[in-house]
Amino acid sequence: MKNISYLFLAVLFAFTSCDKEDETPAQMNVKITFDNTLNGNPLELNQEIFTLPSGESFMVKKFKYYISNVILTDSETNTQYIETDSYHLMGQDFNSSIELGMIPSANYDQITFSIGVDEVANSRTDQTGDLDPNNDMAWNWNSGYKFVVLEGEFIHESTQERTGLVFHIGNNQNYATVTLPLSGLAAGKPASISLETAIDELFSNPNTLVPSNLASTTVMGGPVADQIGQNYADGFIKAN
Amino acid sequence: MKKQALILLLSISWTWACEDQGQQEILAENDPELFVPSISKSLNVGSFPQPDRNPMSKEGVLLGKKLFFDTNLSSNGKVSCASCHQPQLAFTDAVPLADHGVTGIELDRHAPALFNLAWNTTGLFWDGGAHDLESLNFGPLTHPNEMGADLTAILTYLNQQKEYLDLFENAFPATPIQSATMSRAIAQYTRTLISQTSRYDLWMNGEIGFNSIELKGYEIYQANCSSCHEEGLFTDLSYHNNGLDESYPDPIDKEGVFLGRFRISHDSSDLGAYKTPSLRNITLTTPYMHDGRFASLEEVLNHYSSGIKQNSSLAPQLKDGIPLNKEEKEALITFLKTLQDDQFIQKHLQDNPDLP
Structure with a gap:
């Protein structure tokens, strides 16, 4: 299978190099869009129409996350575009795309980014842009940033009451780097990379979380936060 | 004179080096004056x-x-x-x-x-x-x-x-x-x-002498307090559980504020541990402890001599408390008074325009 795709790529390259090389613009405009989902459906804030993987009814009130250190790779030519000062605060009813702007042309077939901010950026909060503490993502009693914020209300299994659920996940050990394959990007052509988050993945794989069973439904650090960090490290963001 | 020469020199190099000459000269003139x-x-x-x-x-x-x-x-x-x-x-x-x-x-x-x-x-x-x-x-x-x-x-x-x-x-x-x-x-x-200008500092720098009670207090401090309140800054800048409480409440809406350093480190040996405060200016900073529970230095010393609460995160240095008799406590407090820095206070009153 791999061989076939390499062959396909090689053929593609052959064509591009013969026909289009002279015409390929040196730069291409690239943006990355994020669609947020729950239960496989587009996320809507303050709507009582979602359930968690555990089956509990769930309403999301706030969902924000940092995407940082974006890299695009053309694995055939080993070309990389590395965005500098790459910190992006994304969220539902908030920023939903990252404009990389005009970047060097290549047949990018991989995207790498991190969820959260790296240790250096996470060590202080007197920063600007998307890291400005005005954004309500900086901790004021524990220097650093919330990497993923999910706030909402679920129906507690035993009390049947609407119960607040607050995930503020940060700390360096929960900085997660993800690499995803890309398809359809061609050197010199404007491209929109479409990614999707699945809130379900915060609650499962590898750690199953049932909010009704949590000792505390406010999670801002400690073992449960780290479990959520492990969960979002894989499968939380996928190519759409 | 030196400064002028420097500016001249820099100007010459800019003339050679780059196109933004005018702008850079302005920046140099406006640069904040750094100091240590x-x-x-x-x-x-x-x-x-x-x-x-x-x-x-x-x-x-x-x-x-x-x-x-x-x-x-x-x-x-x-x-x-x-x-x-x-x-x-x-x-x-x-x-x-x-x-x-x-x-x-x-x-x-x-x-x-x-x-x-x-x-x-x-x-x-x-x-x-x-x-x-x-x-x-x-x-x-x-x-x-x-x-x-x-x-x-x-x-x-x-x-x-x-x-x-x-x-x-x-x-x-x-x-x-x-x-x-x-x-x-x-x-x-x-x-x-x-x-850094208390009587203690003057004494250390050889400018004044201590009386016999101050000297005795200093020795008591060195023997009993200096492992955490390290001489100089009078703190080791570290975190210790000094035996104030046996257990720590953790109400959900308080984000672990009563757990001490554990709140940050999530290490159980940091339960109830707080940063060692400096002993400098201690006569001015009443009440004492992270929650201000002790109103006087006497209460603090009584805690260390007979009030230590034992639990698994207690600082090992405090397991047996710091038993001091009345006379020793008085001498120690006399020494602690030498750490009051009136010159520092004067210098930093709001209306004092003198900045360092």
């Missing part, structure tokens, strides 16, 4: 640490001092940093738990004294949660029961004041006013709060 405070040997510290991104300048300190005393930064216009950190009290507020924030709701921890902060590189706040002063400032500024500030509203306010526009331009030339620069200026100012 002089440090007494008696502080027992090497250099003056400060982050590369925020070197101290005269202009930055001037701006920081104005911000520190400005009540307009708070949500109701009535609370400044100095409301809880009053210069005449070595930057404390004389109450166990302040209720003079914008909501009037009592805080959970006692306002710590502010001095010799530059050397607090192991974390700030009682639990060390703030990595540096530049990051710390956003805590009290935005805490709903402290200054309750909206950082965006602060920027709007600062941008409307001609005086601030000038001060910011001088301290951070060609940079828009941002939360980051505001916090950096306050950090520069609080780093200038250096207490």
